[in-house]
Amino acid sequence: xxxxxxxxxxxxxxxxxxxxxxxxxxxxxxxxxxxxxxxxxxxxxxxxxxxxxxxxxxxxxxxxxxxxxxxxxxxxxxxxxxxxxxxxxxxxxxxxxxxxxxxxxxxxxxxxxxxxxxxxxxxxxxxxxxxxxxxxxxxxxxxxxxxxxxxxxxxxxxxxxxxxxxxxxxxxxxxxxxxxxxxxxxxxxxxxxxxxxxxxxxxxxxxxxxxxxxxxxxxxxxxxxxxxxxxxxxxxxxxxxxxxxxxxxxxxxxxxxxxxxxxxxxxxxxxxxxxxxxxxxxxxxxxxxxxxxxxxxxxxxxxxxxxxxxxxxxxxxxxxxxxxxxxxxxxxxxxxxxxxxxxxxxxxxxxxxxxxxxxxxxxxxxxxxxxxxxxxxxxxxxxxxxxxxxxxxxxxxxxxxxxxxxxxxxxxxxxxxxxxxxxxxxxxxxxxxxxxxxxxxxxxxxxxxxxxxxxxxxxxxxxxxxxxxxxxxxxxxxxxxxxxxxxxxxxxxxxx
Amino acid sequence: xxxxxxxxxxxxxxxxxxxxxxxxxxxxxxxxxxxxxxxxxxxxxxxxxxxxxxxxxxxxxxxxxxxxxxxxxxxxxxxxxxxxxxxxxxxxxxxxxxxxxxxxxxxxxxxxxxxxxxxxxxxxxxxxxxxxxxxxxxxxxxxxxxxxxxxxxxxxxxxxxxxxxxxxxxxxxxxxxxxxxxxxxxxxxxxxxxxxxxxxxxxxxxxxxxxxxxxxxxxxxxxxxxxxxxxxxxxxxxxxxxxxxxxxxxxxxxxxxxxxxxxxxxxxxxxxxxxxxxxxxxxxxxxxxxxxxxxxxxxxxxxxxxxxxxxxxxxxxxxxxxxxxxxxxxxxxxxxxxxxxxxxxxxxxxxxxxxxxxxxxxxxxxxxxxxxxxxxxxxxxxxxxxxxxxxxxxxxxxxxxxxxxxxxxxxxxxxxxxxxxxxxxxxxxxxxxxxxxxxxxxxxxxxxxxxxxxxxxxxxxxxxxxxxxxxxxxxxxxxxxxxxxxxxxxxxxxxx
Numbered sequence: 001x002x003x004x005x006x007x008x009x010x011x012x013x014x015x016x017x018x019x020x021x022x023x024x025x026x027x028x029x030x031x032x033x034x035x036x037x038x039x040x041x042x043x044x045x046x047x048x049x050x051x052x053x054x055x056x057x058x059x060x061x062x063x064x065x066x067x068x069x070x071x072x073x074x075x076x077x078x079x080x081x082x083x084x085x086x087x088x089x090x091x092x093x094x095x096x097x098x099x100x101x102x103x104x105x106x107x108x109x110x111x112x113x114x115x116x117x118x119x120x121x122x123x124x125x126x127x128x129x130x131x132x133x134x135x136x137x138x139x140x141x142x143x144x145x146x147x148x149x150x151x152x153x154x155x156x157x158x159x160x161x162x163x164x165x166x167x168x169x170x171x172x173x174x175x176x177x178x179x180x181x182x183x184x185x186x187x188x189x190x191x192x193x194x195x196x197x198x199x200x201x202x203x204x205x206x207x208x209x210x211x212x213x214x215x216x217x218x219x220x221x222x223x224x225x226x227x228x229x230x231x232x233x234x235x236x237x238x239x240x241x242x243x244x245x246x247x248x249x250x251x252x253x254x255x256x257x258x259x260x261x262x263x264x265x266x267x268x269x270x271x272x273x274x275x276x277x278x279x280x281x282x283x284x285x286x287x288x289x290x291x292x293x294x295x296x297x298x299x300x301x302x303x304x305x306x307x308x309x310x311x312x313x314x315x316x317x318x319x320x321x322x323x324x325x326x327x328x329x330x331x332x333x334x335x336x337x338x339x340x341x342x343x344x345x346x347x348x349x350x351x352x353x354x355x356x357x358x359x360x361x362x363x364x365x366x367x368x369x370x371x372x373x374x375x376x377x378x379x380x381x382x383x384x385x386x387x388x389x390x391x392x393x394x395x396x397x398x399x400x401x402x403x404x405x406x407x408x409x410x411x412x413x414x415x416x417x418x419x420x421x422x423x424x425x426x427x428x429x430x431x432x433x434x435x436x437x438x439x440x441x442x443x444x445x446x447x448x449x450x451x452x453x454x455x456x457x458x459x460x461x462x463x464x465x466x467x468x469x470x471x472x473x474x475x476x477x478x479x480x481x482x483x484x485x486x487x488x489x490x491x492x493x494x495x496x
Numbered sequence: 497x498x499x500x501x502x503x504x505x506x507x508x509x510x511x512x513x514x515x516x517x518x519x520x521x522x523x524x525x526x527x528x529x530x531x532x533x534x535x536x537x538x539x540x541x542x543x544x545x546x547x548x549x550x551x552x553x554x555x556x557x558x559x560x561x562x563x564x565x566x567x568x569x570x571x572x573x574x575x576x577x578x579x580x581x582x583x584x585x586x587x588x589x590x591x592x593x594x595x596x597x598x599x600x601x602x603x604x605x606x607x608x609x610x611x612x613x614x615x616x617x618x619x620x621x622x623x624x625x626x627x628x629x630x631x632x633x634x635x636x637x638x639x640x641x642x643x644x645x646x647x648x649x650x651x652x653x654x655x656x657x658x659x660x661x662x663x664x665x666x667x668x669x670x671x672x673x674x675x676x677x678x679x680x681x682x683x684x685x686x687x688x689x690x691x692x693x694x695x696x697x698x699x700x701x702x703x704x705x706x707x708x709x710x711x712x713x714x715x716x717x718x719x720x721x722x723x724x725x726x727x728x729x730x731x732x733x734x735x736x737x738x739x740x741x742x743x744x745x746x747x748x749x750x751x752x753x754x755x756x757x758x759x760x761x762x763x764x765x766x767x768x769x770x771x772x773x774x775x776x777x778x779x780x781x782x783x784x785x786x787x788x789x790x791x792x793x794x795x796x797x798x799x800x801x802x803x804x805x806x807x808x809x810x811x812x813x814x815x816x817x818x819x820x821x822x823x824x825x826x827x828x829x830x831x832x833x834x835x836x837x838x839x840x841x842x843x844x845x846x847x848x849x850x851x852x853x854x855x856x857x858x859x860x861x862x863x864x865x866x867x868x869x870x871x872x873x874x875x876x877x878x879x880x881x882x883x884x885x886x887x888x889x890x891x892x893x894x895x896x897x898x899x900x901x902x903x904x905x906x907x908x909x910x911x912x913x914x915x916x917x918x919x920x921x922x923x924x925x926x927x928x929x930x931x932x933x934x935x936x937x938x939x940x941x942x943x944x945x946x947x948x949x950x951x952x953x954x955x956x957x958x959x960x961x962x963x964x965x966x967x968x969x970x971x972x973x974x975x976x977x978x979x980x981x982x983x984x985x986x987x988x989x990x991x992x
Contacts, residue, residue, distance in 0.1 A: 065593070097561070099619045099729060107616055110606070120603055123595045129625030132707055211628050233595060342992040349989070409983045442942045443990075445975050449945040452971045456952040459964075468955075475948045479941050487905045493845070494939075496838040 004384045010271040020239045026064045027238030029230040034071040035105035036086040041292040042277045046244040049274035049323035051118045068121040072102040073128045075222045081198040117437045127225035134220040138199045140262040150190040152202030152216025158195040171249035223254035241268030278328045306331045316341035319389040347400045350407045362414025369420045376427040500880045506767040516735045522560045523734030525726040530567040531601035532582040537788040538773045542740040545770035545819035547614045564617040568598040569624045571718045577694040613933045623721035630716040634695045636758040646686040648698035648712030654691040667745035719750035737764035774824045802827045812837035815885040843896045846903045858910025865916045871895045872923040
């Protein structure tokens, strides 16, 4: 199957056959969060897209080293290298040491990732943990004559680079357009050209996050870390570099320029970008008041939400749209996703109960056998087509219809060959659980279910049905729960 | 209350009044795990001890910056600076890049910490993330003449240090005894004295984890990271430095020497050490086959265990012994702890149901009021006495007896003043949940409880008790569960 995988490469703006540099190994680098605030739903969609890519590549047999970084220094408030470091600013606001901010939001990100059933990457390196490597890359770029120092800061010389190498190769941006479109920004006088970007920034005296360097006590430019860490852990050339669509320019464009000059190679063979999330048709943004945190969705605490939606509902919702299409969040779509997810979850339960009849010889229904095999093949075809989860879900629902008709007794399992039956079971389970990462969400309503049981218990007592009274007591005892007949009524407790 | 807190200081080998350097701020540094294998129960006990210290200091009003590091490079197999780096060795065994090993076991540690309800530290810095700072400290020590370079490695000169400053101040070890007891080790000829320890090790050609330095491409000595990172995040002098008893010598002794020479100050005011865990009276060790992983305890999968024990049972078990005493693990003790924990968990449920009667004026029972106040005070007295959780638990059980007699109707709540009643509730809840960190463990048995409900439903159908049939259907529907009458019997599904 894996020979047929095609991926959309932003470098060529087309779908290409996936041929890793050293199969069965695949190196994949994904830009992780800047840990200065809670991860929002748009970020989450991007991470989910690469979670699916990681899962599917692993499923079809590749050995993937998946590196997703933590940006804990150097990400300034705007892309023109001005404004404060995002983390340093938040540290001031929250009256914390910057690394406390980093730990708080890294932790928050990890919690959301776990709730959302994102797979752990193989390595999760941080910018602050790779100062020596970043300083080394700056030295290389300076030595190559493609950067210059001004007042203790170092900038990449984009115009000079463009004389030899195409700046804009990934994003398709045209240099002249970029220059004419660039605004004069205060404090930009350190730069020779308006598109030049910082490799090292001298720290202001009050700046806490600072490291010694040959140029000044300061901190690295934001684009630098990804070039350094992808090279350190995946080599100068690796297979996939991913991130959100908003990172294509300037972040990824700058990464390529840095790597070409410093390491002598364009880093990734396939550049992949996940599309954005909109809300009721509008771009998600804090200023429009339609920005969501995952937690707000899970507890329903947001003025645009009618109710809460579970993590798996959100996951299902996002997977219903291909990762390169925009995805629009609305109550209607989420409610539909909730139904859809529960259908699949019920399917998981039902399929677990189906067994092939060992004592029975049925008349094989060739047509249905063929159909089911096609549904299974189609799941792979969908993922092989640039990871199209939306189509895969449709095929899973086709399988599910058959499963339900078997469960209802409307179709006799013995009409399938044992091979078809097993393939149906394993494909459904593997795609739902392993590839799409959708798990059964238990309802966590122990106390409420217990109340229903206790109501039956009370009734049995009133009816003096002591057999039933004892039966309920014993069944609950097996679950570690004892019933207590109090003066005030029936109560329960954990068995001590 | 906080004025009365006393802590045992390993530096003075006595209990001292706790007086932080800059109240209400407290800086606490705790040596974290070396992430080359799963954290074992002994480690966990140590981290739990400092979790309690962090929780209690916070509870009584201190603002604690709690730094717990991740050792991801430099920890060699033996304390004489020989053998391989633990992580590099594991990477070879598991055929992984060292940072994959680091991420895998850091993640494992975080999972266990969460399961065990350990509070997150404020900052969790890693050794590999602080190379520049470590190299800077080595330069300082060299400049002070207390270290020397041999073949690209740098060693701390213990004898020379001892001429001016007492080496052994923390552990009480006597230098002459240490020297006469030291063995000649192969490859030790780089050292001038047998007690000298590595600040920087030159990496062998095949060694992957290496960084450039003025002396060689290599990696820092293990003791260095804690000196560097505690100083970076807490200052040259801070309040508490903690770790397991086995770290007192040589690790903490070396830390003090490094800080005294490099930063001009002995780092911590209070050094605190958690005692060891034994199993059936024997030291826990891999070679004796009595070493436990937390997971083995939670699933009961260990030949020395009769059954599984829950995370909160383990937590309760450990807290029943003071952190400076050895703690012996046995099935008997764990079974008793399981009962004890469930008593407290039931207490939490029961106390949540108690309310002060608003319409009733009882005769105040002065004696019981006085008793309850004393029990509450005693919880604080216990923790103020060097964090004695064992005593605090005994006092909580005294409160619980009163709570249960109120719940059973044997003691009338109106005989308490409203103040006593509220103090009883809040002290019990705060100590169990916030200070001791014990939470109610739900039993996660949705399916089994549903089966009991469905049995009642089936019976009602047989009895044609349609009122009850409908009632059960509706109650379950409110919980998001629908019953289905299938040809094969009654089944349930999540409501779609």
